[in-house]
Amino acid sequence: MGLFSNQFANVVEWEEYRDDVIFWKWTNREIKKDSKLIIKPGQDAIFLYNGAVEGIFTESGNYTIDSQIIPFLSTLKGFKFGFNSGLRAEVLFVNTKEFTCNWGTSSPIRLQAPGLPGGLPVRSNGKFSFKIDDYNVLIEKVAGIKQQFTVDDIRDRIRGILDGLLMKWITKVGGDVFNLMANSVDIAKGIKEDLDMELLGIGLTITDFRISEFTYPENIQKRADQAAEYSMIGDMNRFQQVNMVDSMARGGRTGTAGSNATDMANAMVGMQMGMAMAGQMAGAMNQMNNAATQTAGTGTAPKFCPNCGQPTNGAKFCGNCGTKLI
Structure with a gap:
């Protein structure tokens, strides 16, 4: 024995x-x-x-x-x-537990954006959860040939298709490419459904998929912040002039055509975003002016001064600029 x-x-x-x-x-x-x-x-x-x-x-x-x-x-x-x-x-x-791990794009995905013929490079990251769904399928497809199976194996499998799914659902859901988080819930829901179909083929199921953030290149994000600042003062001519001067100054330091092209692309992104925000503000001002014009001459004071936009509170003269209201 x-x-x-x-x-x-x-x-x-x-x-x-x-x-x-x-x-x-x-x-x-x-x-x-x-x-x-x-x-x-x-x-x-x-x-x-x-x-x-x-x-x-x-x-x-x-x-x-x-x-x-x-x-x-x-x-x-x-x-x-x-x-x-x-x-x-x-x-x-x-x-038998539910596994949760991080995910991230393997490389930037390029989305169509105004003023960027080559596309806007975007990265994203978040978390996803999964667990075993069908033992028989798992044994047939994986366990029959492997000694063990790890979370890294699943992460590698998902990484190979995730960039394409992000592109698919960002395009499908639509919205502002400079504010993708506004539609992140719908984008994540679509990706979860597609990933679940993929993993069901090996006996697993996706229980949760979340997007933590979308990130843009630092130089483009900086231009976006500048666009917001300039749009608040409504001076688009000054915004364009400043961007052109900045671009020329950087081009003079580097002396490379590639950097000049990048700077100009960044400037175009900033102008597009600033003009869009300024357009929204102008629309709001026009609505106030139209409301004031429609009430002028009726014997009733308008709600806003047609000259400066100050609330009138029913007065006959604007308390801010003195304009006669009735």
Whole structure:
């Protein structure tokens, strides 16, 4: 008996457990009589014999294999341990928890934007969660050829398709490319559905997908901030002049055509954003002026002064500029 004792296992359990491992396969050894199966909380144990599922055990605890496990297996119920012989089987230990990990774009995605023929480079990041959905599919597609499967394996699989899905759903949802977070919930919902279809093919399911932020190149973000500042004072001519001077100054320092082109592109982005914001402000002022014009001459003071836009509060003369209102 001593000649064979080292070939047999006394305990079948998940050895060297790691929290980021989705499943781990106990294999290449024979199980001897009176050996124990140990299932820890958060684990399921799947007995495999000749590649087929014999039984799935979901309750944590310590079990004697020949008396408490084998009687419940599909085709091994009558297995008898003989002299110097053991049961050669595989046990797949599965981590039943929900996994959560970070994701990020592998490279900037380029979105169509006004004034940028080459597109606006955008990066994004966030978190996603997943768990095992179908043991049979997981065994057929993955566990049959792998000893273990980790979160990094899933992250690599998702990274290969995520950039394309971001482009697809940003375009599909639409909206302002300079404020993608306004539509981030709808974009994330669409990506989650597509990723779920992808992972269902290997027995997993996406339980959550979230976008934390969209980031733009620092120089373009700076131009966007400048655009907001200039749009507040409504001086578009001055904005364009300043951008042209800044671009020429930077071009003089670098002396490269590529940098000049980049600076001009940045300036165009800033002008586009500033003009859009200024247009909104001008529209609001026009509405106030129209309201004032419509009420003038009716014997009733307008709500806003047609000259300076100050609220009139029903007075006959504007308290700010003195304009006669009735």
